[in-house]
Amino acid sequence: MRRFPGARQVVWVEREVVHKGSGEVKRGERYGVTSLGPEEADAEVLGRWFLGRWEIENGSFWVRDVLFREDGCQVRGRGAEVLAGLRGFLVSLLHGRGIRRKKAALESFSFHPLAALRFLGWDAV
Numbered sequence: 104m105r106r107f108p109g110a111r112q113v114v115w116v117e118r119e120v121v122h123k124g125s126g127e128v129k130r131g132e133r134y135g136v137t138s139l140g141p142e143e144a145d146a147e148v149l150g151r152w153f154l155g156r157w158e159i160e161n162g163s164f165w166v167r168d169v170l171f172r173e174d175g176c177q178v179r180g181r182g183a184e185v186l187a188g189l190r191g192f193l194v195s196l197l198h199g200r201g202i203r204r205k206k207a208a209l210e211s212f213s214f215h216p217l218a219a220l221r222f223l224g225w226d227a228v
Contacts, residue, residue, distance in 0.1 A: 111139060112136070112139060112149065113134060113135070114150075115132065116150065117130070118130070
């Protein structure tokens with residue numbers, strides 16, 4: 104553990120993912136390093152944290168890819184960075200406010216822009 108000062112545990116996770124459409128199975132391994140000792144976080148706790156990170160990240164990517172069509176965006180350069188930041192902010196805001204049906208919320212905002220502004224905390228007439 105000399106390369107990771109302060110490291111007390113290494114996490115090794117094997118996972119198997121089955122693609123819903125094709126049935127294709129992919130297997131992989133992931134590793135993590137933590138400064139927490141086994142008395143602070145046992146294998147079960149570390150596993151929940153590790154999987155929880157992917158749950159949040161996958162949810163964010165799905166919203167950005169499917170609802171915002173981020174991969175198809177043709178804006179380049181600084182504009183692309185700004186749009187990515189705005190998308191990330193909006194996904195976090197929706198999640199933080201407990202909006203589970205993100206597609207429905209975004210569709211509603213597209214038909215009711217004043218509601219979108221109120222959601223953002225801006226007073227709209």
